[in-house]
Amino acid sequence: MKIRIIGTLIIMVLIGVGYAADVKGKITFDGKAPKMKPLRMDADPVCVANSDIKPRKEWLILDENNSIKNVLVFVKESKSGSLADSYDTPKESAVIDQKGCVYVPHVLGIMVGQTLDILNSDGTLHNIHALPKVNKEFNKAMPRSKKQMSVKFDKVEAPFKVKCDVHPWMGAYLGVFDHPYFAVTDDSGAYTISGLPAGKYVIEAWHEKLGTQTADITVDDSGASQDFLFKKPSKKK
Amino acid sequence: MSNDHNHHEESFFRKYIWSTDHKIIGIQYGFTALFFLLVGFSLMMVMRWQLAYPETRIPFVGSIFGDDGILLPEIYNSLGAMHGTIMIFLGIVPLAVGAFGNYLVPLQIGAPDMAFPKLNAASYWSYLVGGLVMMSSFFTEEGAARSGWTSYPPLADIEVGQTIWLIGMIFLITSSLLGSMNIITTIVQLRAPGLTWMRLPFFVWAQLVTSFLLVLAFPPLEAAAVLQLMDRVVGTSFFLPSGLVVSGELMEVSGGGSPLLWQHLFWFLAHPEVYVLILPAMGIVSEVIANNSRKPLWGYNSLVFATIFLGFMSFIVWAHHMFLTGMGTAMSAFFQTTTMIISIPSVIILSALFISLWGASIRFNTPMLFALAFLPMFGIGGLTGLPLGLAAADIYLHDTYYVIGHFHYVVAPGTIFGLFAGIYYWYPKITGRKMNESLGKLHFWPSLLFMNGIFMPMFIQGLAGVSRRLWDGGLEYAHASGVFHWNEFMSISAWLLGLAQIPFILNVFYSIFRGEKVDNNPWESTTLEWSAPSPPLPHVNFETLPTVYRDPYEYSLPGRNRDFTPQSEPKKNK
Numbered sequence A: 001m002k003i004r005i006i007g008t009l010i011i012m013v014l015i016g017v018g019y020a021a022d023v024k025g026k027i028t029f030d031g032k033a034p035k036m037k038p039l040r041m042d043a044d045p046v047c048v049a050n051s052d053i054k055p056r057k058e059w060l061i062l063d064e065n066n067s068i069k070n071v072l073v074f075v076k077e078s079k080s081g082s083l084a085d086s087y088d089t090p091k092e093s094a095v096i097d098q099k100g101c102v103y104v105p106h107v108l109g110i111m112v113g114q115t116l117d118i119l120n121s122d123g124t125l126h127n128i129h130a131l132p133k134v135n136k137e138f139n140k141a142m143p144r145s146k147k148q149m150s151v152k153f154d155k156v157e158a159p160f161k162v163k164c165d166v167h168p169w170m171g172a173y174l175g176v177f178d179h180p181y182f183a184v185t186d187d188s189g190a191y192t193i194s195g196l197p198a199g200k201y202v203i204e205a206w207h208e209k210l211g212t213q214t215a216d217i218t219v220d221d222s223g224a225s226q227d228f229l230f231k232k233p234s235k236k237k
Numbered sequence B: 001m002s003n004d005h006n007h008h009e010e011s012f013f014r015k016y017i018w019s020t021d022h023k024i025i026g027i028q029y030g031f032t033a034l035f036f037l038l039v040g041f042s043l044m045m046v047m048r049w050q051l052a053y054p055e056t057r058i059p060f061v062g063s064i065f066g067d068d069g070i071l072l073p074e075i076y077n078s079l080g081a082m083h084g085t086i087m088i089f090l091g092i093v094p095l096a097v098g099a100f101g102n103y104l105v106p107l108q109i110g111a112p113d114m115a116f117p118k119l120n121a122a123s124y125w126s127y128l129v130g131g132l133v134m135m136s137s138f139f140t141e142e143g144a145a146r147s148g149w150t151s152y153p154p155l156a157d158i159e160v161g162q163t164i165w166l167i168g169m170i171f172l173i174t175s176s177l178l179g180s181m182n183i184i185t186t187i188v189q190l191r192a193p194g195l196t197w198m199r200l201p202f203f204v205w206a207q208l209v210t211s212f213l214l215v216l217a218f219p220p221l222e223a224a225a226v227l228q229l230m231d232r233v234v235g236t237s238f239f240l241p242s243g244l245v246v247s248g249e250l251m252e253v254s255g256g257g258s259p260l261l262w263q264h265l266f267w268f269l270a271h272p273e274v275y276v277l278i279l280p281a282m283g284i285v286s287e288v289i290a291n292n293s294r295k296p297l298w299g300y301n302s303l304v305f306a307t308i309f310l311g312f313m314s315f316i317v318w319a320h321h322m323f324l325t326g327m328g329t330a331m332s333a334f335f336q337t338t339t340m341i342i343s344i345p346s347v348i349i350l351s352a353l354f355i356s357l358w359g360a361s362i363r364f365n366t367p368m369l370f371a372l373a374f375l376p377m378f379g380i381g382g383l384t385g386l387p388l389g390l391a392a393a394d395i396y397l398h399d400t401y402y403v404i405g406h407f408h409y410v411v412a413p414g415t416i417f418g419l420f421a422g423i424y425y426w427y428p429k430i431t432g433r434k435m436n437e438s439l440g441k442l443h444f445w446p447s448l449l450f451m452n453g454i455f456m457p458m459f460i461q462g463l464a465g466v467s468r469r470l471w472d473g474g475l476e477y478a479h480a481s482g483v484f485h486w487n488e489f490m491s492i493s494a495w496l497l498g499l500a501q502i503p504f505i506l507n508v509f510y511s512i513f514r515g516e517k518v519d520n521n522p523w524e525s526t527t528l529e530w531s532a533p534s535p536p537l538p539h540v541n542f543e544t545l546p547t548v549y550r551d552p553y554e555y556s557l558p559g560r561n562r563d564f565t566p567q568s569e570p571k572k573n574k
Helices: A002-018 A045-050 B012-017 B022-052 B073-108 B117-139 B162-189 B202-233 B259-293 B300-316 B329-356 B366-383 B391-397 B401-431 B437-463 B486-500 B502-514
Strands: A020-030 A072-078 A094-099 A102-104 A107-111 A116-120 A126-130 A138-142 A148-151 A157-163 A171-177 A182-184 A190-197 A199-207 A211-219 A228-231
Touching: A020 A199, A020 A211, A072 A107, A072 A171, A072 A190, A094 A107, A107 A182, A138 A148, A138 B073, A182 A190, A190 A199, A199 A228, A211 A228, B022 B073, B022 B117, B022 B401, B022 B486, B073 B117, B073 B162, B073 B202, B073 B259, B073 B401, B117 B162, B162 B202, B202 B259, B202 B300, B259 B300, B259 B329, B259 B366, B259 B401, B300 B329, B329 B366, B329 B391, B366 B401, B366 B437, B401 B437, B401 B502, B437 B486, B437 B502, B486 B502
Parallel strands: A020 A228, A094 A116, A107 A171
Antiparallel strands: A020 A190, A072 A182, A072 A199, A094 A102, A116 A148, A126 A138, A126 A157, A157 A171, A199 A211
16 A cells, blocks of 8 residues: 555655756847946945945846846746646745945746845945835835845746935846746856656746747657847947 | 813823824924934934044944944945934924924914814824834834935935835925824914914924925925835836946946935925924023013014014025035025025024013023023024025035024024923913923033033034045045044033933923923913913813904003003003
8 A cells, every 4th residue: 555655655746857847048149239338336335335346237248148037937838728826925025135336136036925135235325216106115224334125026027127316327127926937037148947847838038138029839758948139239220 | 152061071192192193293393303312313323423433333232333332434324324314304304393283283373282182193093103213213124324314326325224214204294294284274274363373482483494395395395205215126227327336336227317316306395494493492482581571572563574574585495405415606696696585584683582682681591591592503503604695605615514503593592492492381271290300400401501612612623624424424534633532522411411301301200200390371461372282172272262352472561550561461452
């Protein structure tokens, strides 16, 4: 009897592993990389002192291969009904830090109800001003003595801006999802969405300036791969 | 008039809560307003901790403000906005007009009650509801208003907390309108026989002009408050311009509105409001000075005409608060000229009161000490206002601590000292007992000292360019570094001023039961209220309604057997 139960469990685990795979890809920029101007933080000497390197504007960060950092890739829709009705909220907090007077990370995805810890590693006054359209807007000051605060978001929402009104160059973007299948591209423009059940999906790649792209993918036992190529948007006439 | 009302038994609820007797309503106003003054002052004491010791845990009450016990900027902004709102609209105006006006105007004109007793009660209850609505905002998720007591758009249109503030203001303005119409009607219609206009005590004149200011200036603000409420609640854009960008983001508003329109409507009320704050105090101080200098007020006619002129002029100076809005040099020139002109009647009033002291045998009792202190304190407040009335100087001083020092000298050691003088002076009329003199002096001297300790350094900081409404008191600003240390001095003065109010609070309650019992006219005064019993009879005030035969301040006149002659004393036939 015991052997049967253990055998069944092993089979179920194997099936489960087989039906959850990773989606990987790389996102690159097609065109001449624009010259990114350095950030001028002179208005606050603390910001200058806290910056290890001379920071540059963050709206487009490319590596030598034109791979784009900070693209949020996420499952937008399941065409095969493979997503569960609901997912457990992660117990671990997502974290965004105000460090050297920039937000680290610059783009972040979190789940509905998940705690977002907002840190202030700078010894200066920041205010974190979230500008969601669906969730509730908030604008909280974080003086140098307030090192951490926590917030939660109740509703699914496409990426929205979070900014500091004290240091106008500071900006970050936050997307809120009701599932855990999202990822942000790293320095080499690569992303991995882990543990996605087999099935057909629409995934979206979102960039703060270059816009969005979607792709239909099919995830099988070996996972899936989907690259995106972004172009500089044409100027509006 | 028959005194039958006096024999009519009323239930406790009807007599003391849901009363239409002007005296009970006056007392209700008085206690409520004093409570709100304490609340408003307490907010400032918390703020002063942050200014003196930025980002450190607030002692005793820190846990109210979160685990860190630190006053965060958004809460600081709320406390600042609510401090101003509470002190002006819930504290001083209701005390000066609602309490003193209600209690004393009918008595001083020899009337049995206000002209519209039920309207009077409605005025108080509207005030109380407005006050409770305002206070409730502290307990909402959004928190209390944080856009300043001036509620300037576009900030006030988009910042949290302002909706409840606006609803509260609508109740408060309604209350003031009901109360002031009542006072005007009462003075015009219910004066005792023989009480001609130029026999009115100066306090009554001050209340009359104040009430006209309220009646004429508050409606535009009430309308403006409704419009701003609509901007916030139903998406109109009366005060929001097209293409409004907030925090770098384009606002989704229909636009086409004007933020400056609000400033005009607000200051059209709020500058006359300054005189609403000061005139009743001047009226009180005049009564106290005449009585305790044992002399007629010097230049009574000048005082009356100066007050009327002051009231008129107060309607055409409002835009001196707006020199920095870019309204143009022609407009600035006009308003700075009218502002210089309005200083003339103020100087006449202050000079007349100073001259009234000349050669007098002054009784230095507690009400007189407060009244005497009012004169130089208001003088400092008034004179420091002159540079703010000139556009060139105001460009530098606008929105600095200099402005805060200026108007607090007018309102705090100015008006509030006047109101304290009135409380000590008329307390025997209300209770039949005097307040304790020793406790009174223990209240006065530290209050005088610490008031100056708070507000005088503000001129120094303001002249150094330190902006008002800075959450950290200027800590992060290089130009403030040389004067930042004054914050600690001012804060300690503020907390000691708070301690100095304890003798007053004790005195108010102690003297109700243990104060020295006195007759109807313990100060040997001339005006009509002192001919009524202490306390005056419910609903009818006087045993028999008085007739007036004399001017209001017949003190130390030669040939009399006493140094005062009450207004109701008939002249002897020659």
